[in-house]
Amino acid sequence: MSVVPVSYYLVLSAVLFGLGVIAFVFKRNAITVFMSIELMLNAVNLAFVAFARAHNQLDGLVFVLFVIVVAAAEAAVGLAIVIMLAQNRRSLSVERMNHLKL
Amino acid sequence: MATAQLVNLHRVAPEWHLSIVGILVMILDPFVSPRRKRWLGWLAFAGALAALLAVHRAYDSQGMAYDNLISTDVFSVFVHVVVILAAALSILGSIDYLEREGIQRGEYYALILFATAGMGILAGANELVTAFLGLEMSSISTYILVGFRRRSEPSNEASMKYFLLGSFATAFFLYGIAMVYGALGTTYIDKIQALLERPGGIPALAMLGLGLIFVGLGFKVLIAPFQVYGPDVYEGAPTPVTALLSSAPKVATFALMLRIFYVSFGMASDFWFWAVWISAVLTMFIGNLAALVQSNVKRMLAYSSIAHAGYILVAFAASTTLGIAAVLFYLAAYVLMKVGAFLIVTHLGQRGEARLDIRDYAGLGSREPVLAASFSLFLFSLLGLPATGGFLGKFLAFQSALDAHSAHGTAIIWLVVIAAINSVIGAYYYLRVIISMYFAQPSTDYTPSSVAPALGVAIFVAAIGTLYLGLLPAQVLEFARTAADSLPLH
Numbered sequence: 001m002s003v004v005p006v007s008y009y010l011v012l013s014a015v016l017f018g019l020g021v022i023a024f025v026f027k028r029n030a031i032t033v034f035m036s037i038e039l040m041l042n043a044v045n046l047a048f049v050a051f052a053r054a055h056n057q058l059d060g061l062v063f064v065l066f067v068i069v070v071a072a073a074e075a076a077v078g079l080a081i082v083i084m085l086a087q088n089r090r091s092l093s094v095e096r097m098n099h100l101k102l
Numbered sequence: 103m104a105t106a107q108l109v110n111l112h113r114v115a116p117e118w119h120l121s122i123v124g125i126l127v128m129i130l131d132p133f134v135s136p137r138r139k140r141w142l143g144w145l146a147f148a149g150a151l152a153a154l155l156a157v158h159r160a161y162d163s164q165g166m167a168y169d170n171l172i173s174t175d176v177f178s179v180f181v182h183v184v185v186i187l188a189a190a191l192s193i194l195g196s197i198d199y200l201e202r203e204g205i206q207r208g209e210y211y212a213l214i215l216f217a218t219a220g221m222g223i224l225a226g227a228n229e230l231v232t233a234f235l236g237l238e239m240s241s242i243s244t245y246i247l248v249g250f251r252r253r254s255e256p257s258n259e260a261s262m263k264y265f266l267l268g269s270f271a272t273a274f275f276l277y278g279i280a281m282v283y284g285a286l287g288t289t290y291i292d293k294i295q296a297l298l299e300r301p302g303g304i305p306a307l308a309m310l311g312l313g314l315i316f317v318g319l320g321f322k323v324l325i326a327p328f329q330v331y332g333p334d335v336y337e338g339a340p341t342p343v344t345a346l347l348s349s350a351p352k353v354a355t356f357a358l359m360l361r362i363f364y365v366s367f368g369m370a371s372d373f374w375f376w377a378v379w380i381s382a383v384l385t386m387f388i389g390n391l392a393a394l395v396q397s398n399v400k401r402m403l404a405y406s407s408i409a410h411a412g413y414i415l416v417a418f419a420a421s422t423t424l425g426i427a428a429v430l431f432y433l434a435a436y437v438l439m440k441v442g443a444f445l446i447v448t449h450l451g452q453r454g455e456a457r458l459d460i461r462d463y464a465g466l467g468s469r470e471p472v473l474a475a476s477f478s479l480f481l482f483s484l485l486g487l488p489a490t491g492g493f494l495g496k497f498l499a500f501q502s503a504l505d506a507h508s509a510h511g512t513a514i515i516w517l518v519v520i521a522a523i524n525s526v527i528g529a530y531y532y533l534r535v536i537i538s539m540y541f542a543q544p545s546t547d548y549t550p551s552s553v554a555p556a557l558g559v560a561i562f563v564a565a566i567g568t569l570y571l572g573l574l575p576a577q578v579l580e581f582a583r584t585a586a587d588s589l590p591l592h
Contacts, residue, residue, distance in 0.1 A: 017277060030262060037269045044273065047280040047284065051280065060283060063289075067276060070242075073238070074269055077245050078269070080246075081249055084261070088252075088253070088255055089258070
């Protein structure tokens with residue numbers, strides 16, 4: 001039975017992370033921007049799991065659980081902020097977030 | 103076994119003091135009538151003081167806690183004192199501010215305490231994922247605090263921006279940890295050091311990880327080119343939160359950076375020296391030049407924070423023990439003057455933070471001489487005039503950088519020259535406020551309200567501290583040196 005090499009997972013993780021960064025920079029809706037951050041965090045999780053496999057350790061797997069928990073806490077706070085903004089402004093475009101300027 | 107657990111608890115005493123009082127505030131909040139909510143603020147303040155006393159217990163039982171996850175050494179103790187002091191002063195400044203803005207709520211104080219506990223973990227973390235947890239504890243709490251004026255659009259917007267950019271930075275930090283873990287198979291800061299000292303050089307993957315960690319933490323301490331969102335957040339946040347934000351998290355994150363760069367990657371100082379060098383130059387110029395054109399005092403102080411992060415990087419670049427001591431002393435002085443300045447802005451902002459323009463400060467010297475004098479003291483300290491903590495901090499930072507010239511050559515001498523030029527540029531915008539206070543005609547449509555006692559005490563403590571660090575620095579300096587020596591450099 002052939003096994004997929006660890007390096008494949010790392011490349012996939014790097015691609016996902018890169019896509020997350022690109023989406024963060026170019027997307028205009030606050031929720032989509034937030035989703036791109038989630039994508040980046042999951043790319044990190046994939047890297048942790050792949051490295052844990054490569055080193056034959058459990059540590060990397062435990063880190064993933066921590067990251068998932070923290071990401072959930074972050075999502076709770078982030079979506080609350082989104083709701084607050086939507087109530088006060090009725091728009092979630094980051095381009096319109098120009099109240100504060102030079 | 104039981105005693106081992108107890109020792110662990112002693113070593114993280116400040117954190118659990120802060121957390122328990124924070125939870126207590128949350129539990130009591132629904133039972134306290136709206137008119138009495140300010141007492142929750144006093145409870146939180148008492149919690150911060152208890153944590154400050156608990157730091158002493160941690161100091162008495164130094165060592166590694168929880169299987170080497172947390173290192174309680176003098177370095178960690180020093181950072182704890184500074185961070186908790188900043189939190190305590192911010193709480194004092196918040197009590198009457200929240201009353202004035204009509205947003206007096208218990209969770210505000212609880213969040214400050216939780217954030218401070220997270221920063222405490224950052225200060226002592228000996229393992230990168232533990233550091234990540236501390237960083238997130240402090241960041242997630244502050245995202246909420248920034249948006250605490252829920253009806254104000256600038257506050258909403260600042261919160262959103264801080265949240266998005268902060269999480270973005272966290273992802274970079276985490277990816278960096280993953281790379282280091284992948285390259286070396288460990289995330290313990292001291293073990294990384296031992297692994298890198300083996301012959302065969304430093305793996306490229308670990309270097310990539312360090313770069314990503316630098317980006318992630320760079321966002322958090324607002325160094326160029328990652329500083330873009332900072333001024334917006336500082337301006338939109340409630341002013342006492344800005345006071346906290348510009349001081350405590352920066353101190354804790356710089357402490358973590360010192361640990362990662364000096365302890366783990368001390369071997370590779372030639373590699374990261376240039377990254378720090380370039381970032382320092384950019385940070386100082388962007389901070390100072392942008393501050394020149396600000397008319398909003400809060401925003402001007404935000405850019406001045408960025409400039410100060412640049413001066414701290416000058417000492418950081420030295421990569422010597424003296425450099426660590428200089429960074430620590432600078433951070434202590436910086437916290438006192440920055441919190442003091444923002445607390446005065448808190449008072450002068452008046453209801454709804456309406457009066458933040460530099461013209462609103464006109465004639466303050468004759469109307470409120472004490473307030474104007476203390477604001478001048480903080481601004482002089484930020485500017486770096488002798489007899490203030492800011493002067494000595496800058497002096498030590500530049501001196502430690504110059505001392506390191508044998509290792510880094512002329513590059514670091516140029517860095518100090520650039521920093522000196524920047525200090526001169528900085529004089530313009532600080533003096534502009536002072537001139538406005540003492541020599542401009544006061545506006546007539548405004549009668550100043552008296553300073554609330556709690557806020558007054560906080561400003562007084564910050565002012566005394568700034569003078570103390572400037573005039574009698576020996577003790578704190580000695581403390582900073584011991585703290586620097588307690589780090590296991592390679």
